[in-house]
Amino acid sequence: MAISKPDLAISTRALRKVFRDKIAVRSLSLEVPRGEVFGFLGPNGAGKSTSVKMLLGLVRPTAGQASILGRPAGHVATRRKVGFLPEHFRFYDWLTATELLQVHGRLYGMTRDELRKRVPALLDLVGLTPHHDKRLRDFSKGMLQRIGLAQALLNEPELIFLDEPTSGLDPVGRRLVRDIIKAQRERGATVLLNSHLLSEVEITCDRVAFIKHGEVLETRELKSLLQEQTSVSVRASKLSSEILGGLAQFASSIHATGENLNFSVTSSRALPEIMRYLVNHGVDVYECTPQRLSLEERFLEIVGTDGGL
């Protein structure tokens, strides 16, 4: 039966989805602990959205197992604790922002009393209070995204799926989404963030999974991922080939031309030791710049440059 560990918000094993002759998700195995902001990274068509839909019970897996919050994916009552912002949020456009949240809140089983407090608070949170009476048809793409985000938070969910939450948002809106995600994490909620905006993921996520062809290539803690494999460029004089030879015990890919020295370290923690070594051997160091690899570079390194096509 389905795997269900209580400390995991999401757990899948060999999850697979085939649409007619197209494999959307090949074999997804994933574990997301509770309380984490988890990023789903992958090129277009990697199966990110289909995976999320399987976890939410919108799409039936062809094979494999999936559970959320300790219950099999698709379990109706569990969805009381789940929030979801679809990639392109839309609803009947004749509803006002307030009415939309009321309808969705009632579908969550919330009472009118609860909604009387919750709806204005959420409108305020997503910055739509001045537009609470406006119909959705008069909303911009960014405003629709904001109201979509609000409906995903109505029930104070334990697990929130955000599929491209910042699409259509301006920088102010993107900042808002970041702050909301942060607030959700502080509240103890788990957030699964599907985004192709790597800078977004870099700022908000604790861990990321790199997905390609519907398979997890790698799951890594973001901090360590970005810290490791730092390339360092140093400007120094009085470098000798002996000193450079000795440097090999700390670093790799050592190149020196004139006063410019470049090397790679597996962790930036090695840097003080290297500086001490250079100074003790009489090298004059003018400049030392660790070149942190951006998530984008790591992404291209892991996923490849073919875009998964």
Place this chain on the structure above:
Amino acid sequence: MAAWIMAGVTFREALRKKLVWIALAAGIAFLALFGTGLHYQAKDFAERSTNPLLRREILRTMLTLGLYAIDLLTVILAVLTSVDTLSGEIASGTIQAVATKPVHRWELLLGKWLGFVAMLSGYLLLMVGGVNLLTYLAGGVTAHHPVRGFGLMWMETVLLLSVSFLLGTAYSSLTTGVFVLGLHGLAFIGGWIEQAGAIAGSPRAVNVGIVASVIMPSESLWRRAAYEMQSQVAGAMHMTPFGSESVPSRTMIIYAGVYLAAALALAVLRFSSRDL
């Protein structure tokens, strides 16, 4: 509970459709035309001191004619307003935000269905009531069995609505619309073949009509409704869509009920198992 919420929002969504208001305007225009016709007819009858019995029979025939027009309007309204509700919302992704709430898929589907049933029932009641009121005012005539007649017309509407829901779980809006109206057209032609066969004394032609009714029993419900509402004289009119040379049997009505329930149940099953 969730079904009621969906029913409420679907009912309001249905009323937002221009189509409903155009159908209502068409219905009111029809009632006005019908009323005017009856008014002058009554005047002419009075001038010529037409036999009251004949007057009543002519009025009854007019009533059946009126109901036939309403039946067509309602059938088209049922199909055209509902074809988009499932396939359209699945295609646009509107359904996703709703289907991920703690509600069962059957609650969503039944809620939507109830919303449409409410809208269509209101329309049908208004129109059937209107026509009956007009013939009553013109000469004290109402349908022979108005409740039975209304019930059968309602059943026909809801039957086509349910079939439209079922097909909407699998096909695009346009395909669903063409499919449902095509099935109804088949039943319609089948009804004529059955009538003609009955008049010509051709049991095989009658059987062809019955087969058509088995494939889609909507027209049978109308013909039974017409039979219940009209008098014997009007019923003897040959070769009309409301003739009753070969009246659909009780069994056929029960079959239509089972057909309706099966279409709705299958719609729920298909909707519950499909990817959204």
